[in-house]
Amino acid sequence: xxxxxxxxxxxxxxxxxxxxxxxxxxxxxxxxxxxxxxxxxxxxxxxxxxxxxxxxxxxxxxxxxxxxxxxxxxxxxxxxxxxxxxxxxxxxxxxxxxxxxxxxxxxxxxxxxxxxxxxxxxxxxxxxxxxxxxxxxxxxxxxxxxxxxxxxxxxxxxxxxxxxxxxxxxxxxxxxxxxxxxxxxxxxxxxxxxxxxxxxxxxxxxxxxxxxxxxxxxxxxxxxxxxxxxxxxxxxxxxxxxxxxxxxxxxxxxxxxxxxxxxxxxxxxxxxxxxxxxxxxxxxxxxxxxxxxxxxxxxxxxxxxxxxxxxxxxxxxxxxxxxxxxxxxxxxxxxxxxxxxxxxxxxxxxxxxxxxxxxxxxxxxxxxxxxxxxxxxxxxxxxxxxxxxxxxxxxxxxxxxxxxxxxxxxxxxxxxxxxxxxxxxxxxxxxxxxxxxxxxxxxxxxxxxxxxxxxxxxxxxxxxxxxxxxxxxxxxxxxxxxxxxxxxxxxxxxxxxxxxxxxxxxxxxxxxxxxxxxxxxxxxxxxxxxxxxxxxxxxxxxxxxxxxxxxxxxxxxxxxxxxxxxxxxxxxxxxxxxxxxxxxxxxxxxxxxxxxxxxxxxxxxxxxxxxxxxxxxxxxxxxxxxxxxxxxxxxxxxxxxxxxxxxxxxxxxxxxxxxxxxxxxxxxxxxxxxxxxxxxxxxxxxxxxxxxxxxxxxxxxxxxxxxxxxxxxxxxxxx
Numbered sequence: 001x002x003x004x005x006x007x008x009x010x011x012x013x014x015x016x017x018x019x020x021x022x023x024x025x026x027x028x029x030x031x032x033x034x035x036x037x038x039x040x041x042x043x044x045x046x047x048x049x050x051x052x053x054x055x056x057x058x059x060x061x062x063x064x065x066x067x068x069x070x071x072x073x074x075x076x077x078x079x080x081x082x083x084x085x086x087x088x089x090x091x092x093x094x095x096x097x098x099x100x101x102x103x104x105x106x107x108x109x110x111x112x113x114x115x116x117x118x119x120x121x122x123x124x125x126x127x128x129x130x131x132x133x134x135x136x137x138x139x140x141x142x143x144x145x146x147x148x149x150x151x152x153x154x155x156x157x158x159x160x161x162x163x164x165x166x167x168x169x170x171x172x173x174x175x176x177x178x179x180x181x182x183x184x185x186x187x188x189x190x191x192x193x194x195x196x197x198x199x200x201x202x203x204x205x206x207x208x209x210x211x212x213x214x215x216x217x218x219x220x221x222x223x224x225x226x227x228x229x230x231x232x233x234x235x236x237x238x239x240x241x242x243x244x245x246x247x248x249x250x251x252x253x254x255x256x257x258x259x260x261x262x263x264x265x266x267x268x269x270x271x272x273x274x275x276x277x278x279x280x281x282x283x284x285x286x287x288x289x290x291x292x293x294x295x296x297x298x299x300x301x302x303x304x305x306x307x308x309x310x311x312x313x314x315x316x317x318x319x320x321x322x323x324x325x326x327x328x329x330x331x332x333x334x335x336x337x338x339x340x341x342x343x344x345x346x347x348x349x350x351x352x353x354x355x356x357x358x359x360x361x362x363x364x365x366x367x368x369x370x371x372x373x374x375x376x377x378x379x380x381x382x383x384x385x386x387x388x389x390x391x392x393x394x395x396x397x398x399x400x401x402x403x404x405x406x407x408x409x410x411x412x413x414x415x416x417x418x419x420x421x422x423x424x425x426x427x428x429x430x431x432x433x434x435x436x437x438x439x440x441x442x443x444x445x446x447x448x449x450x451x452x453x454x455x456x457x458x459x460x461x462x463x464x465x466x467x468x469x470x471x472x473x474x475x476x477x478x479x480x481x482x483x484x485x486x487x488x489x490x491x492x493x494x495x496x497x498x499x500x501x502x503x504x505x506x507x508x509x510x511x512x513x514x515x516x517x518x519x520x521x522x523x524x525x526x527x528x529x530x531x532x533x534x535x536x537x538x539x540x541x542x543x544x545x546x547x548x549x550x551x552x553x554x555x556x557x558x559x560x561x562x563x564x565x566x567x568x569x570x571x572x573x574x575x576x577x578x579x580x581x582x583x584x585x586x587x588x589x590x591x592x593x594x595x596x597x598x599x600x601x602x603x604x605x606x607x608x609x610x611x612x613x614x615x616x617x618x619x620x621x622x623x624x625x626x627x628x629x630x631x632x633x634x635x636x637x638x639x640x641x642x643x644x645x646x647x648x649x650x651x652x653x654x655x656x657x658x659x660x661x662x663x664x665x666x667x668x669x670x671x672x673x674x675x676x677x678x679x680x681x682x683x684x685x686x687x688x689x690x691x692x693x694x695x696x697x698x699x700x701x702x703x704x705x706x707x708x709x710x711x712x713x714x715x716x717x718x719x
Contacts, residue, residue, distance in 0.1 A: 018075035558648030586664030587655030661714035
């Protein structure tokens with residue numbers, strides 16, 4: 001204990017030296033004292049009902065020991081022949097962390113950088129303070145180890161380096177009084193320190209060069225950040241339908257068939273189960289409605305029953321192409337062309353296959369032949385089609401040819417020619433592929449406003465066109481329209497799940513702060529990490545948010561603002577001292593204070609609110625009684641209006657397992673599909689209510705299918 005009190009005896013003594021024993025024994029007893037005071041303060045705070053007492057006791061002790069701690073630390077550095085200013089080296093990792101966050105805001109997490117910087121500072125300082133002291137006297141005083149053993153050693157003169165003994169009154173080299181030599185500071189640093197300065201300066205220059213290169217690279221990456229737009233899509237002519245006993249003819253529109261048409265085709269197939277034409281019609285209708293697997297199976301059966309029919313063969317090859325079996329579709333198209341060289345629909349199908357394979361020479365050759373031959377469909381189709389319908393058939397083939405021609409032009413860098421082809425196709429009809437590809441062309445020409453308008457028109461013509469949703473969402477994200485981008489990109493990820501990873505990465509980049517805000521966040525997070533480190537000395541407790549609210553350890557009040565669930569959490573005296581870490585499982589309920597509005601189902605924690613309306617990701621952690629705001633993501637629990645500007649409270653019950661599985665899923669993007677699944681579980685949403693819901697909300701059939709699949713999986717897993 002004498003070493004602990006010795007630091008207080010030398011309360012503000014910054015001159016002289018301190019041995020390793022003196023410093024580290026003081027540090028040990030100081031650590032013990034902090035923990036004892038923390039426990040006592042926490043006990044008093046729990047008894048008095050004032051949580052501030054715990055923090056006040058520790059802070060008062062730190063204020064009382066601040067100066068003697070700095071003094072003994074400086075004396076320990078003196079013992080290694082280093083100036084007390086070396087204490088500032090502990091700030092280097094902190095400043096480096098702030099610089100990294102400022103210059104690389106899109107690649108550095110402020111919270112992680114703050115914690116790592118604090119850890120590195122502690123390590124650097126601990127290494128310096130653990131170094132062995134100088135064996136002989138130095139410019140800061142005599143060897144404290146020898147003084148502790150009451151032995152007077154010889155020492156070297158700090159002015160000339162001559163060895164002096166205690167019996168001598170004057171230095172034999174320079175004549176200076178021996179009693180005054182220990183208080184003197186050399187006029188110029190020794191040669192070894194000059195070398196150290198040169199090495200430090202060289203290292204600083206190298207670090208500056210590397211940092212400059214990193215900054216340039218990060219700026220280039222920031223300029224190229226965002227979502228890379230998807231390329232053009234190709235169009236194939238419509239399917240050939242027989243309509244029961246009627247002659248064969250191409251389908252008049254590319255829109256989804258009505259339920260009445262599908263029901264009539266099902267009835268016709270029931271009356272004629274082995275009729276290839278009935279199988280063909282129902283297969284084409286199901287394929288157009290989105291049930292591609294079932295439609296392809298019926299078309300395969302029709303093709304087996306009548307393999308020589310060119311129309312059934314074309315429909316079968318078309319379904320192969322739409323299923324992604326490009327090679328099989330190309331083989332079937334070659335067979336059809338061999339049997340009927342004038343079949344425009346088969347040639348355009350082959351051209352589409354060639355575009356997918358990036359064989360643009362073959363694609364161009366097939367398109368040229370179709371346009372030169374007058375865009376005529378197969379002979380069988382032409383023979384059985386009325387003149388008025390034949391005109392529409394020819395227009396459909398011409399549109400498909402122009403769309404493929406435009407896609408070839410875009411692939412070869414001829415953007416203006418490609419745009420002209422798409423515009424020509426649009427004069428023949430409101431084709432979704434032509435509209436989308438025109439948007440791609442305008443985006444390549446650097447005209448985002450025109451591109452967005454064409455993407456929107458293509459979505460109106462074909463709501464399940466994932467590429468249009470994706471590119472439109474990317475444009476909105478580039479213009480910081482986050483709510484609109486989220487709506488479009490969620491739809492794209494629902495239709496094409498493989499796009500989810502790139503969408504999530506783009507949103508993370510869009511939500512990162514600018515450099516000035518990032519610097520302020522980094523400094524704030526560093527101070528908070530120090531505060532948490534102090535609080536952890538008094539212990540740590542872990543529990544769910546529901547349990548903390550139930551036993552009175554936390555007060556929680558929430559509100560829904562700007563589509564974000566914000567909950568203010570405040571630690572109470574019941575929680576005691578130390579850090580309180582909370583978890584909130586997916587599926588937890590935030591109850592609305594008004595029955596007119598829906599409760600909310602929590603899916604995940606977004607993060608803690610910090611500077612500039614930003615959120616720092618991480619678990620819920622409370623270290624003092626100051627209120628902290630955390631943001632959550634979630635869904636409506638009932639088919640009611642959202643509880644905007646209505647107080648929310650944390651339900652004390654644990655979440656339902658099936659609802660927790662639905663809310664915490666990761667296979668679908670956060671959007672309408674998951675919201676529909678939540679309603680299926682909590683509100684019993686059925687297909688009849690779904691038809692009413694889709695009139696009011698931007699939900700698609702793909703959302704409904706994804707929701708049904710998710711609910712089935714979660715209920716099966718719970719069982």
